[in-house]
Amino acid sequence: MKYLPFLFAASFTVPTLADTVVIAQNGLDYFPREAQVEVGDTVRWEWSNGTHDVASGANCSEDGVFYGLLRNSSPVFEYVVEESLAGQTVEYHCTVGSHCNFGMIAYLIVGDVSVPCPGDVNGDQAVTFADVLELLGAWGSNEPDKDVDGNGVVDFNDLVGTLANWGPC
Ligand SMILES: [Ca+2]
Numbered sequence: 001m002k003y004l005p006f007l008f009a010a011s012f013t014v015p016t017l018a019d020t021v022v023i024a025q026n027g028l029d030y031f032p033r034e035a036q037v038e039v040g041d042t043v044r045w046e047w048s049n050g051t052h053d054v055a056s057g058a059n060c061s062e063d064g065v066f067y068g069l070l071r072n073s074s075p076v077f078e079y080v081v082e083e084s085l086a087g088q089t090v091e092y093h094c095t096v097g098s099h100c101n102f103g104m105i106a107y108l109i110v111g112d113v114s115v116p117c118p119g120d121v122n123g124d125q126a127v128t129f130a131d132v133l134e135l136l137g138a139w140g141s142n143e144p145d146k147d148v149d150g151n152g153v154v155d156f157n158d159l160v161g162t163l164a165n166w167g168p169c
């Protein structure tokens with residue numbers, strides 16, 4: 001019984017689904033200038049110096065998706081990436097003075113929302129004969145992307161799972 005408390009603790013660990021991505025302002029720079037984010041992530045801009053803001057929109061004009069102050073009195077701006085931005089590169093800039101014209105521009109590169117598609121082992125969002133061939137090619141192995149039911153081996157059950165989801169996802 002001496003391991004029981006440990007097991008309880010482990011079973012209550014909740015996996016982290018969303019991350020916080022920190023972007024640091026310094027002078028007329030946002031760093032990183034191109035930040036990889038996912039839908040649901042919190043993007044957190046952190047002020048270092050000067051008077052700035054964070055405004056979504058290309059060509060130094062605001063498109064209203066997000067806006068926040070970045071200055072001594074408001075040193076942090078947080079924005080949760082909306083699903084409507086999936087797969088897009090979102091340009092943003094500083095609207096203060098001529099900062100944008102001086103190049104205070106950066107980008108959020110928003111990942112695609114992957115639709116769960118059991119049996120689609122080659123990731124083309126459809127279950128077809130090509131997936132069966134890939135599956136057969138990995139038969140008996142433990143390749144995780146071909147182990148449809150996740151039991152650790154590519155076998156007959158995975159073939160059945162693939163056939164059950166035949167067609168576009
Ligand atoms: Ca496929």
Ligand SMILES: [Ca+2]
Pocket residue numbers: 147148149150151152153154155157158
């Ligand atoms: Ca399996």
